[in-house]
Amino acid sequence: MKAVAVFLLFLSCLSLGHCWTCKEAPQQCQAEQIDAGQGKVVLRDRHSRAYFLSGCHWYRLGSVYLKHVSVGDAGIWGVDYDNKVYKYIAGEFVLxxxxxxxxxxxxxxxxxxxxxxxxxxxxxxxxAASAFKQEGTLSWTLLPGALKYFSCSPTNSCWGVNSGGAIYFTTISPTTCEISGWVHVPGVAVMAEVGSDGNVFVVNSGGDVFQRTGISSGTPQGTDWSHIQTSASHVSYDLGRLWVVTKGGVILQCVQ
Incomplete structure (x- = not known):
């Protein structure tokens, strides 16, 4: 596994001219999807079990089998293979x-x-998200457009990827769910993740990871892409740390 981390580090140095230093994070066998937010890290393994990282160990979250899990300001949320939505409350995922x-x-x-x-x-x-404390019905707002992957940050910036791999940016009001309108961003990806500070990373179908550069208040959609990793299946970014799940299921933690 160390050879994998060193190889990825070498590639990131070549592509940027300055390094993302990658090391093995605590491992959970057959990891497939990872998410980080507000200092917390969660993942899903190949058997659809959700885990939470504490220290050097991963601990099982609840008993519901999930295909995607996410953590942030509103807590831990997930969806199962019947596409049902859950919030993690008092030690279990509540429908x-x-x-x-x-x-x-x-x-x-x-x-x-x-x-x-x-x-x-x-x-x-x-x-509605904060007030949800027990099983019940939630009223969601339908947004314009079509995406297969969508991610937002506490900066109100949101990035998505459609079924054709096109990348889009918008901002969302957390209180009203109103959006600013979609801005097409050049590039092709299968997923996009926004960190808590607004940093954006995408993964393409070949497993290449790119970071969006040139993001500012005047240009919130950024100006360019920098190639920083290869052989990734999923990534997430929070508090200066890029979490990578490789195609082989190895979990890496990278810092710049």
Missing amino acids: SNGQTLSQVDAGGVSQIVGVTKSDTIHCLKSS
């Missing part, structure tokens, strides 16, 4: 009725966003 999703993201300012298997986009207002 929320009212909307099915194939992917969910909890990275915004207490609002939750997600997409369905038919690529429709939905947002749960921050007041």
